[in-house]
Amino acid sequence: MRLYEEIMAELGGEEIAFGGAKAVLLAGRGAYVENVKGIFALSERGVTVFARGGKVTVEGEGLRVARYGGGDLLVRGNVLRVSFEREEAR
Amino acid sequence: MTPLFCSWLEIGAVSPLRVLDRLAKEGIAVYGVRKCSPVRLKIRVKSKELRKVFAILQGSCYTVKKAEESFARRLWRRACSRPAFAAGLALFFVLAASSNFFVLRVDFVGSGARYRERACELLAQAGIRAFAPYSAEAAETARASLMALPGIVFVSVEKRGSSVTVTLEEEAEAPEPSYARSLFAPAAGEVEELVVLRGTALVGVGDAVAAGQELVAGRFETEAGGGETFAVARCTLVCTHTYALQSAEQSEQASRRALAIARLRAGGEPVREEISVRAEGDAFVYTVTLAVRVRCAVNMGGE
Numbered sequence: 001m002r003l004y005e006e007i008m009a010e011l012g013g014e015e016i017a018f019g020g021a022k023a024v025l026l027a028g029r030g031a032y033v034e035n036v037k038g039i040f041a042l043s044e045r046g047v048t049v050f051a052r053g054g055k056v057t058v059e060g061e062g063l064r065v066a067r068y069g070g071g072d073l074l075v076r077g078n079v080l081r082v083s084f085e086r087e088e089a090r
Numbered sequence: 091m092t093p094l095f096c097s098w099l100e101i102g103a104v105s106p107l108r109v110l111d112r113l114a115k116e117g118i119a120v121y122g123v124r125k126c127s128p129v130r131l132k133i134r135v136k137s138k139e140l141r142k143v144f145a146i147l148q149g150s151c152y153t154v155k156k157a158e159e160s161f162a163r164r165l166w167r168r169a170c171s172r173p174a175f176a177a178g179l180a181l182f183f184v185l186a187a188s189s190n191f192f193v194l195r196v197d198f199v200g201s202g203a204r205y206r207e208r209a210c211e212l213l214a215q216a217g218i219r220a221f222a223p224y225s226a227e228a229a230e231t232a233r234a235s236l237m238a239l240p241g242i243v244f245v246s247v248e249k250r251g252s253s254v255t256v257t258l259e260e261e262a263e264a265p266e267p268s269y270a271r272s273l274f275a276p277a278a279g280e281v282e283e284l285v286v287l288r289g290t291a292l293v294g295v296g297d298a299v300a301a302g303q304e305l306v307a308g309r310f311e312t313e314a315g316g317g318e319t320f321a322v323a324r325c326t327l328v329c330t331h332t333y334a335l336q337s338a339e340q341s342e343q344a345s346r347r348a349l350a351i352a353r354l355r356a357g358g359e360p361v362r363e364e365i366s367v368r369a370e371g372d373a374f375v376y377t378v379t380l381a382v383r384v385r386c387a388v389n390m391g392g393e
Contacts, residue, residue, distance in 0.1 A: 038111040042125050066092075068110055069119025 004034065021051030023058075023082045030066070030076040031058045039068070047075050054086040092121045095137040095166070098157035101147075106131035109152055116146050137163050193224045194252040202242050202258030209256060212236055213247075224249050232256075269320035271308030273388040275299045279329030282383065287390065289321030299327065306388065324387040331356045333378045340367055340374045348376035358382030 004022050022034040033049060033056050040055060041048040047065065048057045063077035101109045106129060110120055113135075122134035135143055140156075147154050169176035196213065198206045213219060216232035229247040236245040236258065244259035272289070278301045281293050289306045293299055306323040309316055333352040337344040349365055361381040367374050 036114075038114075039107045042107055042123065065110075065120065065123035067119060067121050068123065069114050070117070071114070 019052055021054065021056045021084055023056055023084075025079060025082045027080070028078050030074065031079045031082050033058070033073040033075070033082075034071060036068070036071050036073045039065075039073075044077075047073070049073055051084075054084055057081075057083050057085065059083070092134075093136050095163045096121055096134045097137045097140055097163060098122075098132055098134050099140075099143065100126070100155050100157040101131045101133060102129060102153040103131075103151060104129060106152070109133070109147065112150075113143065113146065116142070118143055118146070132157055190252060191223050192252060193218060193220055193222055193249070193254050196220060196254045196256065198256050198258060200244070200257045200259045201262075202239070202260040205236075205239050205242070205258055208239065209236055209258060212239075213254075213256065218247065218254060224254065229254075270388050271318075271320045272304050273306040273321050273323045273325060273386065275301055275303045275305055275325070275327060276386050277301050277327065277329045277384055279327035279384065281305070281325060282328050283324075283326040285324045285390075287322040288319060289323055291323070305386075320389055322389045324385065324390050327384045327386070328361055328381055329356070329358065329384050330379065330381045333380070335376045335378065336370075337374050337376060338372075340369075344374070345376060348378055352378035352380050353382075356380045356382045358384040 003024065004018070008018055019035055024032045026032075033051070035051050036056075037050040037052065039047070039049050042065065044063055045061065046057055046059045047063055048055050058075050058079055059081045060077050060079040063075055063079065065073065066076040067074040103109065106125075109131065110123065110133070113120060113133075118135060118139055120133045120135060122132075124132040126132055144154060169179070196210070196218065198209060210219075212235040213232045216235060217225065217228040218232050229249070233245050233247045236242060236247075236256070239258070241260045242258055243261045244257070246255075246257040248255050248257075279299060281295050281297045281299060284291060284293065284295055284305070286306050288310075289308050290311060291306050293303075293305050299305065305325050306321040308319055308321045310319050331352070333348075333355060335348040335351055337348065345365060345367065349363065352363075353360060359382060361383050363381070364379040366377045368377070369375075
C-alpha cells in the first residue's frame with residue numbers, strides 16, 4: 001500500500017520495506033492489515049492474526065474476512081479497535 | 091475487489107484456520123471467510139483457482155467440498171448448458187442496447203411548436219429522423235438551423251431513450267410601454283426654462299401659465315402633416331405664492347416662523363421672499379410673498 005510508504009517517509013524511516021505488523025483502521029467500516037503470517041483466531045467479534053513480533057487483533061461487531069492473501073488481510077464489519085500484542089521472548 | 095467468478099468451498103478440519111495460511115503460502119487469495127463451526131469453515135476463492143486449491147489440499151487432513159458458486163458463475167454455467175436460451179438473451183440485450191442508438195420518435199414542445207413542420211424538415215436535413223441513428227453532432231447542427239427560424243430565441247434537442255425532444259421557444263413580445271403624452275404645469279407661474287426633445291411646445295420662456303395648463307403637447311408637425319406622439323420635455327416655472335399668517339406677537343422669532351410656514355406650504359426651491367407685518371386688532375398678520383422654482387418634466391427623468 002502506498003499509504004504505508006508515505007507514512008514511513010513521514011516517520012523518517014529509511015526502511016521502506018518494513019516487515020512488521022501494519023494496520024489501517026477504518027472505524028465502523030473495516031480494517032486492513034499487512035504482513036500477516038497467519039490467522040490465529042476468527043469470530044464475528046474479533047480477528048487475531050500473527051505478524052512479525054506479535055499478534056494484531058481487530059475487534060468489533062459483525063466482522064468477516066473479505067480478503068486474505070499475499071500477507072494482506074481485509075476485515076469488513078463494524079471495527080471498533082485494532083491492537084498489537086508484542087510476543088514475549090522465549 | 092471481489093472477482094466476478096468465485097466459488098464457495100467448505101473446509102472441515104480440527105483447525106480449519108490453518109487452511110487459510112496454507113492457501114496464502116501457495117499464493118491463493120481468499121475473498122470471504124465464514125466460520126460455520128469450530129471445525130468447519132467456508133471460504134470463497136476464484137473459480138479459476140479451484141483446481142489449484144483442491145490440488146494443494148489433496149492428501150491432507152482437510153475435507154474440502156464445493157459449497158456453492160457465485161451468481162455470475164451459476165449464470166454462466168446455465169447459459170452454457172442452454173445455448174439457445176443464452177443466444178436469445180444475448181440478442182435481447184443487444185437489441186435493447188442498440189434501440190437506444192436510434193431515434194424512434196421526435197416530440198416538439200415549447201411556445202415555438204407551431205414551427206413543427208419546418209423544424210421536421212431541418213431535423214431531417216441534419217439527420218435526425220425516426221428510425222435513423224442519433225448523433226450529438228447532428229443534433230447540434232439541427233439546433234443551429236432551428237435557431238435561424240424567425241422569432242425563435244431558444245432551441246434544445248435532447249435525446250432520452252429512443253425519443254428526441256425538441257424544445258422551441260419563441261420570443262415573447264414585450265408589451266409596449268405606456269408614456270404620458272403631454273407636459274402640464276403643476277402650478278401657476280412663469281416659465282423660466284423649457285427644454286423640448288419631443289413634442290410641440292405650447293408656451294415660451296417668460297409666459298405666465300395657469301395650474302394644469304398644457305405646456306408641451308404630445309404631437310408633432312412636419313411638412314407632410316402632423317401626428318400623435320408622446321412628449322419628452324422639461325420645464326422650470328417660477329411660482330409666486332402669498333400667505334397671510336396670524337401671530338400673537340411681533341418679533342423676529344414670529345417673523346421667522348411665518349416664513350418657515352410659507353416655505354413649507356409653497357414647496358420648491360425658494361427664489362425670493364418678502365415679508366411684511368401689520369397689526370390687526372390684538373394680533374399681528376404677517377404677509378409672506380414667496381417665489382419658488384418648480385421643475386417638472388415628462389418622459390425625461392426628474393419628474
